Amino acid sequence: MSRIQKRFDQLKAENRAALVTFIMAGDPDRAACQAVLNGLPAAGADLIELGMPFTDPMADGLAIQLAGQRALAAGGSLKATLELVAAFRKTDQETPIILMGYYNPIYAWGPEKFAADAALAGVDGLIIVDLPPEEAGELVPYLRAAAMDFIVLTTPTSDDSRLPVVLANASGFVYYVSIAGVTGTGSATQTAIAEAVARIHRHTDLPVCVGFGIRTPDQAAEVARAAEGAVVGSAIVSVLAEQGPAQALALVESLAAGVRAARK
Amino acid sequence: MQSLNTYRAGPDERGHFGIFGGRYVAETLMPLILEVEKAYASAKADPAFEAEFRELLAQYVGRPNPLYFARRLTEAFGGAKIFLKREDLNHTGAHKINNCIGQILLARRMGKKRIIAETGAGQHGVATATVCALFGLQCVIYMGSTDIERQMPNVYRMKLLGAEVKPVTSGAATLKDAMNDALRDWVSNVHDTYYLIGTVAGPHPYPAMVRDFQSVIGEEVRVQILAQEGRLPDSLVACIGGGSNAMGLFHPFLDEPSVRIIGVEAAGHGLDKLHAASLTGGKPGVLHGNRTYLLQDADGQIAEAHSISAGLDYPGIGPEHSWLHDSGRVEYVSIKDDEAVQAFQHCTRLEGIIPALESSHAIAHAAKIAPALPKDHLMVINLSGRGDKDVSTIAKALGDIHLGGLV
Ligand SMILES: Cc1ncc(COP(=O)(O)O)c(C=O)c1O
Numbered sequence: 001m002s003r004i005q006k007r008f009d010q011l012k013a014e015n016r017a018a019l020v021t022f023i024m025a026g027d028p029d030r031a032a033c034q035a036v037l038n039g040l041p042a043a044g045a046d047l048i049e050l051g052m053p054f055t056d057p058m059a060d061g062l063a064i065q066l067a068g069q070r071a072l073a074a075g076g077s078l079k080a081t082l083e084l085v086a087a088f089r090k091t092d093q094e095t096p097i098i099l100m101g102y103y104n105p106i107y108a109w110g111p112e113k114f115a116a117d118a119a120l121a122g123v124d125g126l127i128i129v130d131l132p133p134e135e136a137g138e139l140v141p142y143l144r145a146a147a148m149d150f151i152v153l154t155t156p157t158s159d160d161s162r163l164p165v166v167l168a169n170a171s172g173f174v175y176y177v178s179i180a181g182v183t184g185t186g187s188a189t190q191t192a193i194a195e196a197v198a199r200i201h202r203h204t205d206l207p208v209c210v211g212f213g214i215r216t217p218d219q220a221a222e223v224a225r226a227a228e229g230a231v232v233g234s235a236i237v238s239v240l241a242e243q244g245p246a247q248a249l250a251l252v253e254s255l256a257a258g259v260r261a262a263r264k
Numbered sequence: 265m266q267s268l269n270t271y272r273a274g275p276d277e278r279g280h281f282g283i284f285g286g287r288y289v290a291e292t293l294m295p296l297i298l299e300v301e302k303a304y305a306s307a308k309a310d311p312a313f314e315a316e317f318r319e320l321l322a323q324y325v326g327r328p329n330p331l332y333f334a335r336r337l338t339e340a341f342g343g344a345k346i347f348l349k350r351e352d353l354n355h356t357g358a359h360k361i362n363n364c365i366g367q368i369l370l371a372r373r374m375g376k377k378r379i380i381a382e383t384g385a386g387q388h389g390v391a392t393a394t395v396c397a398l399f400g401l402q403c404v405i406y407m408g409s410t411d412i413e414r415q416m417p418n419v420y421r422m423k424l425l426g427a428e429v430k431p432v433t434s435g436a437a438t439l440k441d442a443m444n445d446a447l448r449d450w451v452s453n454v455h456d457t458y459y460l461i462g463t464v465a466g467p468h469p470y471p472a473m474v475r476d477f478q479s480v481i482g483e484e485v486r487v488q489i490l491a492q493e494g495r496l497p498d499s500l501v502a503c504i505g506g507g508s509n510a511m512g513l514f515h516p517f518l519d520e521p522s523v524r525i526i527g528v529e530a531a532g533h534g535l536d537k538l539h540a541a542s543l544t545g546g547k548p549g550v551l552h553g554n555r556t557y558l559l560q561d562a563d564g565q566i567a568e569a570h571s572i573s574a575g576l577d578y579p580g581i582g583p584e585h586s587w588l589h590d591s592g593r594v595e596y597v598s599i600k601d602d603e604a605v606q607a608f609q610h611c612t613r614l615e616g617i618i619p620a621l622e623s624s625h626a627i628a629h630a631a632k633i634a635p636a637l638p639k640d641h642l643m644v645i646n647l648s649g650r651g652d653k654d655v656s657t658i659a660k661a662l663g664d665i666h667l668g669g670l671v
Contacts, residue, residue, distance in 0.1 A: 055566045060448075072565065104558075106564070107548075130553075132291050155290075155292040158295070180453075180454050182452060185452065
């Protein structure tokens with residue numbers, strides 16, 4: 001059984017949702033990023049999304065754009081990203097890691113080889129922002145062969161006719177992007193999120209994690225009542241940039257407390 | 265390389281030209297991209313849409329513009345007979361307006377109220393602001409702050425036309441970065457906004473749609489050269505940023521084997537230094553919605569391009585050009601900043617026509633090859649735009665001594 005599936009089974013048994021945390025690989029530099037990454041599980045992260053830095057992050061707002069620029073300036077690359085994961089796996093065999101980013105660095109690596117290399121490093125799944133189902137055929141078979149999950153993005157624009165097309169490739173969990181927008185901007189209402197998650201569940205049994213616009217423990221708790229997971233990215237990335245690793249991990253602890261209290 | 269029966273059949277139904285093209289966009293945009301595709305297919309089949317497009321091209325843009333025999337350039341080059349397709353005489357001063365007329369009619373047909381666009385040289389921004397004024401639609405233009413500085417007259421024109429110009433400061437603050445921010449805006453405003461892309465790039469159907477609207481250039485050239493010279497041209501030369509003026513000129517001639525077709529990229533400071541020649545110096549990758557040749561490093565990070573000409577300063581190229589490159593039908597060459605500046609001066613002094621710095625790249629390449637060609641060789645250069653916008657860049661490039669010589 002995959003780490004992702006195992007983790008969601010376990011959370012289901014505990015009757016709680018997952019806290020999914022996003023940081024950018026190599027931000028602010030490799031050593032500091034490794035320390036934060038290694039500290040995330042103890043701070044309460046149930047799954048980890050690790051951003052693959054890219055020069056042109058077209059679906060990201062300022063916080064994550066800047067994180068990518070810091071990472072690249074400090075020597076970040078796809079190779080360095082896999083090395084961060086491999087080092088993390090020396091001490092943690094349980095926490096799922098999902099790489100999130102854009103397709104070109106993977107295409108440059110070679111999709112087939114990358115799937116194998118990422119699996120070897122200990123990556124559990126990929127989220128590729130600019131690879132919709134229309135183009136995903138050039139990557140997904142290689143992920144399957146490497147026993148990795150392809151986590152699809154569904155959005156407020158994915159209506160009932162579009163959802164089956166998007167979900168056809170899905171495994172692991174389904175990411176619901178709760179606003180039509182870039183990362184780190186507005187937040188959706190609780191009602192809208194609950195409706196959307198229910199709608200997605202009419203099409204799939206996979207867990208649904210909701211992201212975009214979740215910044216506080218209260219917001220995370222609200223989402224944790226409606227979905228199988230709450231994803232927090234820009235807020236953590238901003239605190240890491242402005243206040244440092246200790247404060248970023250402290251934020252993760254408070255978010256985790258929010259998520260864990262939500263269904264009790 | 266094997267030659268095909270036709271080079272004009274692409275893209276396939278998924279928007280691919282061979283391995284190039286496609287729809288590599290965020291899921292949030294996919295339903296909208298599919299809607300644009302459907303709307304364009306229905307517009308294309310609607311004679312009323314075509315009639316309105318042609319009417320506006322005639323009455324508003326001023327088409328057909330001349331295919332002008334450039335006698336003094338011909339004499340100076342001393343070989344091929346040089347013709348200039350005068351896109352600079354269009355309303356707003358460049359070929360960009362052809363595409364804007366087509367897409368604004370489509371946006372109106374789709375019921376969109378807000379138009380966004382990216383611009384490099386500002387010619388596409390001006391053309392977009394113009395058609396938005398004409399149709400009473402809200403207009404937001406993304407423009408890199410580097411380009412705002414070097415194309416100031418166009419920034420004022422856009423503002424006068426009622427557009428909001430949003431400066432983009434990320435990256436090198438040029439066309440690529442403007443396109444990133446335009447895509448971010450679109451993701452955030454999917455419900456009321458139409459993205460009016462200015463070149464033959466972006467996700468399907470844009471490369472094919474923009475090509476179709478710009479093909480009026482080549483269609484006119486065919487009629488004009490047959491009337492003026494009684495036969496097809498021997499060669500076509502056009503500059504390439506994203507590749508829309510070039511594709512507009514080339515496409516109607518792709519299946520004429522006797523016509524030699526040459527696209528001119530910007531070699532900036534030189535191919536071993538900073539440049540914008542994606543086909544010559546790049547490799548296939550995925551950016552801004554399509555797979556195409558891109559300037560990038562081994563990690564797949566996109567490189568900063570450089571060209572003195574803001575409209576060519578882009579690390580990618582339209583996917584159909586990538587396909588025409590690999591299939592061997594079109595030759596792609598490159599011209600450096602200083603060569604373009606020299607051609608700019610030549611054209612200005614000899615013909616009394618101030619060409620855009622973009623178009624000057626095409627003239628510069630013609631200057632290289634025309635002398636060795638026979639006197640009955642008919643060469644058509646796309647004069648894609650006028651150069652008024654570039655006067656301050658030229659003054660800076662020539663410096664005081666040369667400028668003294670100019671006045
Ligand atoms: C006059 C002119 N020519 C050419 C270009 C390059 O664009 P494309 O390659 O799409 O024709 C521009 C772009 O701004 C332009 O203004």
